[in-house]
Amino acid sequence: MNHHLYALVMAGGIGSRLWPRSRRNRPKQFLDLLTSRTLLQQTVERIEPLIPLERLLVVVSEEHADLVCEQIPGLPAENVVVEPGPRGTAPCIGLAAVLLQARDPLAIMATFPADHRVADGAGFRQAIAAAAQISGDGHLVTLGITPDQPNTGYGYIQRGAPLGEVDGLTAFRVQRFTEKPDLPTAQRFVDSGEYYWNGGIFIWQVETILGEMANLLPLLHTELQAIAKNWDSSECQETLVEAWERVPRTTIDYGVMEKSSRVAVLPVDIGWDDVGNWATLSGLVDADTEGNVVRGDGQPLLLDTSDTYLYTTRDRLVSLVGLEGFVVVDTPNALLVCPKEKAQAVREVVKELREKGLDQYL
């Protein structure tokens, strides 16, 4: 066990494609979507055998900080970092990096979204440990998910020359990042065997990432220094909020990874999924012999129905007749009915609710 290895779990997402279960007051990562544990709990429990809670930070918005404390009771209070507002992953990661650097200048940080699924926990931890070793040479390591289909919803990473092998895993230089390609391009990527999905899991020394931020996102780096300087002072909160107004809104992928020459990819095959929408979620849980998945506390009644995901709510009956390949999510005040192939469009519903000011359903 590497005592300089820290974890950052980013719990700031909104998961709008999993509406109406994912809501403003309890987004996707705080829901028990796959098992009886929430995605955040599953994420932390997957990391914990490698990185104990003492060295695990969760960055979260103010309104969800209580949910983090409630769902991860063993997490030290100072490890819950409240972000003043969503500014993309680069400021979030930068904030965690300066805080960890203050604790341990030799810190290596592994960054994880709070809302993904990984089937092979042991393989996942083995990969993180290997990546931590590789990061010792000043690399920004990203896990490359071996694609099993030409998904157009993910970013793709093309590997370059091999960098070496650790524990049976080979890391590569990164040739190129490509954001969500069209289907023929995605198919070509998958067929080539040289491309991986960008799963948003990064491992690096805090020194390396902060150095790259100084080069590539100097404004952010300056603000982060100010925050770090005042972190233990009485002006901590004020400094953070003011700095957050000024930091550039950008993602770590766009702001650093796509531009840095220090990037490495470590290909893994760990049963990863971003639990992106109701259709993909439906494929991640056990179905009955008709291919139906039924969840929730309500009363289901399915006739002549197959390949369908149904969530029901206590004291309500949902009857589906003659459906094939559908998603039906019934919550106390909002219902979604959608064929699986339209599951990506659920984010448009959330957009419309926001535009129409129908806040009670957000």
Added chain:
Amino acid sequence: MNHHLYALVMAGGIGSRLWPRSRRNRPKQFLDLLTSRTLLQQTVERIEPLIPLERLLVVVSEEHADLVCEQIPGLPAENVVVEPGPRGTAPCIGLAAVLLQARDPLAIMATFPADHRVADGAGFRQAIAAAAQISGDGHLVTLGITPDQPNTGYGYIQRGAPLGEVDGLTAFRVQRFTEKPDLPTAQRFVDSGEYYWNGGIFIWQVETILGEMANLLPLLHTELQAIAKNWDSSECQETLVEAWERVPRTTIDYGVMEKSSRVAVLPVDIGWDDVGNWATLSGLVDADTEGNVVRGDGQPLLLDTSDTYLYTTRDRLVSLVGLEGFVVVDTPNALLVCPKEKAQAVREVVKELREKGLDQYL
């Protein structure tokens, strides 16, 4: 206006194919399914210009008698006849017939289901008046609905020789009744021009129908005489309940119309529909430019959705994404999702609820 013409509105149906709006405590005929008026109210208002409420009986089960009084406030209390239990249309019609005979031995009664739709009210009344005249010759007159498609859910009536013309309408002897035929047969019937749908609207002298019951349903006739004899006595209720235990359970179609030689059909084209299921109901109300019909007090949000019927409930949002040709009925405690072409199967849901004892959803 014929002062011997009386109306019987049969309000005992359950309308299970219109679940989950049609429920045990408020079946189809008591719901505002087509307009802001209920089907029962529409039925009565359609009849009233021809037959005033004083000469209009409603037969109903005990649990729904209050709904009748509430929805038809001008109806004299003695015109609400409570049936001890459902025994088919023959006992129901027989009961009304003996009660009317006691009031007026020359009574002509016109019998109407409470839950049908007629677009052309004036044409409907003209037909009833004509049928009343024809019934004077001892005919059991049934309105024959001119079919516009080979519907396999209705009974068909084949016309025989012409009986004569009244007010521009020609009545015919009946050659044959055929219960719900298969599709090729129904198509042949429609193509021939000799067949009509049996809409369950009958006109006859009470003397004629009771005479035919004496011939064809003698057990029923005997019980009806006993009921009539005691109707104004203190044993009225007891006699009725006991007699109702013994009367044969049968329909007027099977018990009388298919066997009698006095049957006549009066073809009409009055925009009739039995409002049988959600798909047919959907076709009877105005749709928006996408072919969607949205009803109810809730909040609808339709994206990329067409040819769909949606009913929503107060304080709930229903979002439909990418649906075509669906029925979605959201009530406070039960939801139905079904493609229109499976709308007939909704009765199976009700059957299952009954079998499973899920009474709160019935």
